[in-house]
Amino acid sequence: MLELLRRRRSVRKFKEKKVEEEKIELLREAVLRAPTSRGRNPWQFIFVDDPRLLRALGQAKQHGSAFVAGAPLAVVVAADPERSDVWIEDCSIAAILLQMAALSLGLESCWAQIRLRAHDETTSAEDYIRELVGLPEGWKVACVIGIGYGD
Template sequence: MSNVNDFIELLRRRRSIRKFAPERVGEETVGLLVEALLRAPSSRGINPWEFVVVDDTELLSSLSRSKRHGSEFLKGAPLAIVVCADSTKSDVWIEDCSIASIIVQMAALSLGLGSCWVQIRNRPHDGNKSAEDYVRELLGMPEDVVVESIVGIGRPGERKRAIPAGDLQYEKVKRNRYDHGFRED
């Protein structure tokens, strides 16, 4: 067996956590999460992203109503980070925001916290309004600020089993040519 480093171990344990213990995330930890966000790579180093750190219970409750399905767990989260961007600054803000979102999720995991991504971009709030407009209005964001995701974070209130190595979809990985499986001779 080769030596496996801490980051690979972390990846092996990574699961989406949607239930949280009620306690607040300490300010020092929030500071580390924000540092992780600001260290995320972005295309051409433009850093089009912006982040709203939400720890206000009322706002978390309102954010949990962003979508009909898939955002409700934010009501029980002590912390949420809204990942948004000035879309006029970069044509690849979606990629940049996605990278920042997963980086903060992995940083949270490394700090003993659980997290889950809530998709906001391209999702409806209801029949009349997009989830993005709902979040934009709720948090007082200007028109040209677009919203990718909300990452709910807190001390895990549920345990999830790691995905067994045998369940990984190696058939999706090719070697050199698309018609040659990664594990074929």
């Protein structure tokens, strides 16, 4: 684990190579094994590999999310705040475990902060993504993790 931590870095430029389905399934397993307060599992992880949707996610906020458009895979990390008062912590733990699992599989990643960020002058980045991926009203989006083979 310490060796992975030493190698981990934020990578925003990815090769066009798709992430293999076997690796995506391992990432799903890893993120679903993340611990949560009282085992409430308030989160949902939306795996996105559709290029059109990736481009739209890259426009989630004015600065700092454009790299997602060039990633072959992104994971929207969201939660129902009614299920846990520490949903932010639960999502953050899951997100970094996802990034470490990606690295262990030879993939690179970068976190795009979404919570408390603006999409434009009238819409929050959370509302923009909630609508984009069809999350229920009231759900919160913590971040989007772009994943792929580093370039």
